Structures are given as structure tokens and as C-alpha cells.
Amino acid sequence: MSVRNVTTESAPIRAVLITVAVGFLTLFLLMPLFAVFIEALRRGWEVFLASLYEDAAWSAVKLTLLTAAIAVPLNTLFGIAAAWAVTKHRFKGRALLLSLIDLPFAVSPVIAGLVWVLLFGAKGWFGPWLAEHDIKIIFAVPGIVIATVFITFPFVARELIPLMESQGTDQEEAAVTLGARGWQIFRRVTLPNIKWGLLYGVLLCNARAMGEFGAVSVVSGHIRGQTNTLPLHIEVLYNEYQFSAAFACATLLAFLALFTLGMKSVVEHFSGHVGKGH
């Protein structure tokens, strides 16, 4: 017993549409995901585990976690501050700030890496000064962190701006007339209203911070065991024809993706609003 209404298509059309959708998903999403796991386990569990326990892999994991641990909190703070400024206040240059927030989305990751080489590289603007003071940024961990922060800074802000825009400033004004001060207003009125959107933005920001390849590749220098993040480590292994090891490490990123998706559904379930622009 199916309920029919005017917008329901006939059975054959529905079947065709569903087949196309499922087929497309299988071809472009599920097959690659399965391929990763199958390739990773092709030479057995021992090779798989050994590839993960290897020093270079372990250090890549640690560097990836470190990078995310710095970039995500930083961009969370930035995102909240930017969204707050843009939505709760009207000021000169507001439109410019809005478009600047989108800049990392618009710029090719290679450029996003190269600008830092131009600034901090040996022949860059600040290169000589940095060399004099024995500070290494490019081809070192600080460069990787800087590039990652740059690439991931829009995620939280982009998630919060439409949400806070739609909520307006009424509740904050009400809190003001009731005697609440700045921090109390943020903690007790604004934050609870945006918490699910914020969590969603943090998740996306984290996924990108851990998975970023292009910009990080430019500034990293690919020093094994030192400046390779997980995605870079995978590329190195692949280029060295160590397919099983490369795919074994790739499973970690695949799990990150699955975890992010799972959390995203949880957030959407609880908020019931995110993604619908509230």
C-alpha cells in the first residue's frame, strides 16, 4: 500500500531514478572505498599492521594529529569571532571581510602553499631574517601548520554565518536589557544557539585539516619521519611502489572520513536544523 500524490512519479520512472542514483553512488563512492580496504589487506593482516607500526607512518600520524590540534582550535576561535563580527555588527569593510573569508576556497591549494614559500622560504621576503635567527618555517612543522590553518579557516565561519544571520540579534538584545554582560551573553545566549552548527563546522574543519594535501605538500619538503603528514606519507609510499603500505595508511584517512560522516549525522539528528539554513 503506497500513498500516491501528484508529485509521485510512476513506478518505472522511480525505478530508473533509484537505479541511476544507487549506481552512481556505487561507482564513485563505494567502489573506491572498498578498493582502499581490499588493497590494504591484499598481502595479509601482518603486512597491514606492520605498515602502520612503521616509524615513518607513526610519525606521519603524530604530525597530522599535531597539525589538526593546532589548526582546529585556532580556526574555531577565528570562525566564531568572524561570524560574530559579521552578523551581529554593521561596519565598514564588512562585505570585504565576508569575501576574504572565502578566499581559501577560491584559491588553488598549490598557490595557498606557494604564498608561504614566497614569504618565509629561503629566498622569500622574510627568509634572510628567519635564517639569521635560525627559525625554520618552510620545510618544517611550522610551515605545515600555517598552510593548514590557511586552508581550513573558512569552515567554521562559513557554517556559523548563515545560522547567526538567521537568528538575528533579538535574543542578545534581550539579554542586554536584562543586565547580562558581554561574556555572559555569549556563553549563555549565543553559544547555546549555535552549538550544533559550531560542532558541524569543527568536524568539517578537522576532516580537512587532517586530509589536506596540496598546500601542505608545497611547504613540507617531504622529509620522511619529520615533515610528512599522513596524506604526504601515503603519496611517498605510493611513489615507491609500496602499494599495500600506502593503502594501509589510506585506511586511516578512510576511517576519519567515515567517522566524520557518522558524527555529522549525529549532529544533524540532534540539531534538526543544520544544513537547512535554520
Added chain:
Amino acid sequence: MSISIQSIRKTFGTYKALDDISLEVPNGSLTALLGPSGSGKTTLLRIVAGLEFADDGPGKILFHGEDVSGIPAGKRGVGFVFQHYALFRHMTVAENIAFGLSVLPRGQRPAKTGIRDRVLELLRLVKLEGLEKRRPHELSGGQRQRVALARALAIRPKVLLLDEPFGALDAQVRKDLRRWLRVFHDEIGLTTLFVTHDQEEALELADQVVVMRNARVEQVGKPQAVYDQPRSPFVYEFLGNVNKLHEGRDARYVRPHEIEVLFAAECDPATDRLARVQHLFSAGPVATLSVRLDDGQFLDVELSRKQLDELALDVDDEIAVRF
């Protein structure tokens, strides 16, 4: 506590929102700021609350003689009810009402039980006992409004400010709540200033009506006085239905219920005019006639059903009107 508004100006860019407004709101009164949209009434209310600041100059806001112009909104002691209530949607009704007390500095903040007692007392006051655990989205529009009122009163404000308090409600709830608010105001005796664009609301509810237009105060007075002796054509037209008759180069204003209807045979040319009935709307307790005067101008006339029955009027009948 009286409110005294003195020479307040406000411009947004080049737009004049308030042009030299001075106004007295007597202690304990219920005063309506009445005007069409864009007249500046909400801006004025927000300046009294401290949510907006007047332009630099001699302008001042006094509460009971004390200049509060420089005092921030949170310390001014105003209860503000927003047009769409602005309840904190993630908090329960009780948490909403308690908010103003719970953000007080530690030294001034009442104990938990003190806050709870005050919340329950306010819920009784606004007739919402038993709803303290609900969230705003589980309440009707009228209930939300009363929660917003209780929340504003929790901080024991010196004055109460309401922005279009009935704007977001259905016609029936609107009427009920209007009566309730009037009684409520008389009980608590708090100086209250409210904004409305609905003349019926202002006339029925307020002790004092302030008619605003184009950033200026057009007329201030008791509802009856403003209605009966409008100082300008704008006030005449804005406060209820009115007929505008051209007599030579002048215009004359006559309210539909001030016109007497007589049989044509009784027409006294010194005071009356002959007219012909064009339309007749007789649903409801008051009947409205649309009549055409001998010089071609149209006139709306209101009369009771009883009068209508006595005159036994029909379309195209000739009558005499006296006004």
C-alpha cells in the same frame, strides 16, 4: 517613575528617524506611541531602553528627574518586551524568567531558592502557573508574550517598555490580551510605554496617546481628546475612519458616527444636506451607509441597526444627513 524625553534627535546616515522629540510620560501611566511604520516610534522606544543612542547634542532621557542618557541598557532598569518576544529558545520558561536575576554579580544575586520563589510568583502574576518546565516552542503566542513580560519584570524594572506587544497575535487573542494587560498594568502600577501602529489598540488601552509621524510628535493627549480634537488632518485620518469633504478650498473632516440620518422630507437646508444611498453594509451591530451628496461627494455614515430598521432604508433612497 516618570520618563522625560527631551529634544531627542536620531539620524541613520542621512535618514532622520527622530527630529527633536520631547515628551513626558507621567508616573504610573500607560502611554502609547502610535504612528504608521517609519514614524520613528520604535527607534524612540529603543533609545529610552538604551538599545540605541540618540545623536550628540542637548538631547536627554530622564527617569524620575535623573539623567540616564549615559547609562547602558543593562543598568538602566528597564523591562523591555520585544515584538517577537526574543525568548531564549534553548531555556525553559523558568530559566527564561530567572535569566535577569542569574546574571547579577555574585554579591547581588539572590540564592537559588530566592530566584525560584520569584519565578513562581511571576508565573502566578502572568497566569502561567505550571508551565515553568516548558520551552518557548511549546507555548502559544499569547503565552510566549506573557513569559516575555514576566522575564522583563523579574529584574524589578523602573519602567516597562513594549514594542508592538500584540503585533504577532491573532485578532481574538489580541483583544483578550489587551484587556488583560490593562488590568495587569493597573495592578502593578508600573510606568509603561508601548509602541503600536493600531489606533484602536492605542485608544482602548492607553491613558495617554502620543501620535507620531515622520520623526516628529504630532499630538499628545488622552485617547478621548486626541480622537475628538485632532490637531491635524493626519491625526484625524489616522485615528479611525473619517470623511474628508471639500468645501471650496478647505477640507472638512467628519467621523461616520457623528452624522445623523433623517428622512428627506425632514431636510432643513440650513443644517442638512440631501443625499442618496449608494451602498448599505448591514452585517454586524453597526451598519455603514455609503451615500452620495447632492454635490457628488461620497460620505460614509455609521448608524445602529435599530436606527437603520426604523428608517427602513434601501439602496437609492433619498435621505437627509446632518453633521
